[in-house]
Amino acid sequence: MHDTWLSDAEDRLKQITLGPAAYQMGRVEEIGDGVAMISGLGNVRLDELLRFDGGQFGFAQVLDDDLIGCVLLDAATAIEAGDKVFGTEDVVRVPVGEALLGRIVDPLGRPLDGGDPITARHTMPIERAAPAIIDRDLVTEPVQTGLVVIDTLFPLGRGQRELIVGDHSTGKTTLAVDTIIAQKSSDMICIYIAIGQKSSSVRRAIDAMQKGGNFDRCIVVVASAAAPPGLQWIAPYAGFTMAEYFRDNGQDALVVIDDLSKHAATHREIALLTRQSPGREAFPGDVFYIHARLLERAAKLSGAKGGGSLTALPIAETDAGNLSAYIPTNLISITDGQIVLDAKLFHEGQKPAVDVGLSVSRVGGKTQAKVLRDVAKSLRLDYAQFLEMEMFTRFGGMPDAHVKRQLTRGARIRAILKQPQHLPMSLAEEVALVLAVQEGILDGLPPEEVATFRAALPDALADGAPEVRNAIAAGKDPSADDIALILSTITTLAGHILHPDDAS
Template structure:
């Protein structure tokens, strides 16, 4: 080679000499038509379901429908830049998302791409969004509690690690607020929190993120966002991507809590994609597999056996109803899949009872097995007393003077209802909940005016931590309440109640 040979020519010759010539198989198809985020493709007969397809302009999508002559591809980005006749290439891979500790404290899209401007994410691994649920032999009993910090939930509808509890109600009844409060309450626990926003408005997502950053431990949270303006494909994969990110921690023996907000919009996106890909519509125009897509998603929430590390994945999916109709198609599907539901009532919400939980329709099918023993002993017959109060209150509206026993039940029930009210984004610690229930169940609040009960509840934690700190720490550790602890708490609370200005009036 001449001495004056340019460096670029030397590099080119070295590359050619190092290469091994031979045939290369390239799977290539073409776009037949595209519209509304769905491309119909021909020429890729060997593509498998959910395989990632790459377009000549760099855009990506995944195969959702496999017909004999055409492939229905759901676009994940850049649908407006794809035209009929463009080349499409099969990748042989399914949709994967990054997982690992690097995602904590970050806001990402369903493909794991950062949306918070904090730079690239160095993922520990990439896992497919579709993964099989743990088998029966790999699961363990749900016995450990998930403290949500919401009195009405922890007291009446206890949640367990590995449970799937549906939050369902009409539009703007506090569903997202209740779920965000449950995430905020994990700021002092060992649970990883993942919030998945599916088809939500940008302002709603921003409020949720602000609440987590201001009140929770955001460094142990992952926020996955597929807004209403996002491509339908991104909205469709979002819940599955969130589950995969949570399963990474579950499989390491850790504990994760996933909120999916909400599956009604996810079902609507699934219907949209199904109709655009010409699948046969069924009830309410949903395709026949709409039950299956949510069943296989929520079955991934589980408490693993000690042999599998003992980790857990708890799911709080959200569904929206119209005019309180729980018998609609999607709500009934989700109720049959999950281990219970927390029903929010619009009438209670507008009456100022927040959280607006309907205690008659709500249920946890795991129940008291997961409730902290000290909380169960403090609650006693609270649920029965409150249910009787609600019935008596309806009858007394017709007039008449109730007898002494009924008046006592009405008085106690009104205090219970006041205690169950709670400000948003202010979850209580376990010890505070126990003390509050002890006060109402012992009759300590019966003599207080209703307005004074709110004042009592607001200042209770400060007073107890100052005057009964040792007892509060013991209760916070989950220790059973001894008679001495009970008497000490009642003495402090009685003196606090007597000192309130409203009580003196």
């Protein structure tokens, strides 16, 4: 035993390099508002991690001839002018891996949920190059959001970047959180990144994910409004790095960034504090680049690279529905489509308040589940025609019988597109709901009873067509007999709702 211990000690001693060690040291010249101006670090590189004498950290954002603009990652209360600063010859890194699942952390991977410290086996830089074109594959697999209006009209694919945009308090976060909840029974890892949000808003989102979803397969990265600007700035990059670990290991990840408007405001704040020249509309000229290099990291990898995917749902806020504002315009040009939420629809109770005229998915039907594509192929056109007809009939006049039927069908389509929050539907339920409206089964129901039909649908399918429901959930295409069984089940359900006294 003694010989073994001695041998191990000798091996460790042989690995020690004796001799002088050189390190960079500078000093704080100015400090304030989360930014420190530092002198004496002539060899520091851009984005290098810097360590202050009191243990705080920051990263080099601006390299001038005489001063380094350092953005702090910790509170600046204990830092004063004249304090020592050391270069680390490394960049900002975050822990990655399974140890983060089910945890709430800050952008540096430090726990915020009161749990044990993160003991990840690996760390990775927050800034990573996007996959090369040759390493990518076609986006063909669906992301089932559980939201009828999205899955039927604007389907999303694994590896896609889809912007969620709308005014303040129009349900943007709810739509994204519902998409995360819908992955409860899927194989996707979900990362929710909160940037500059109120603690109460973040808490509500987390509670919804814990209550309705599979939180053990989620990571929540929080840089609240009270966090240092540096943490808010690195938050989306850190969250993407955590997601890329799973993508690069052949898994599928979904990232929600809530939201990039606040991230852009933080970027502008840091730029002005570090004396960078502002660009268009007083934003730094590279604000497009910081978001482009982030969202380009979302991709579906080729089979040679493991076949994993990273799907991004960035959120942006508009003022008075102005989609042509600087930040939304940038993000629309970067992403593969946008889900536009309308304040008027929201206040009328049409939730999710998706504007079907302005929303688009540029990947679209290529990723939609075949069974849903078959039953919903004319749904968008029918709904668009209904909206136009409804507008014209408001001016008066008596529409003929054909127009009345179209108005009746359109009202039922609008009713099925309404959905309670945090209650995403399964693929089989969506197929049955769309079949019900397309086949006219809901025409006899008052629009307000469609919600009753929707609520009773899961139990009806479980009782009347369990094998078909399970087959669709397993990715199998239903046969004509299966579709007939679904139609029989939902016809019976509609009859029971319309004539409850006849149910026996």
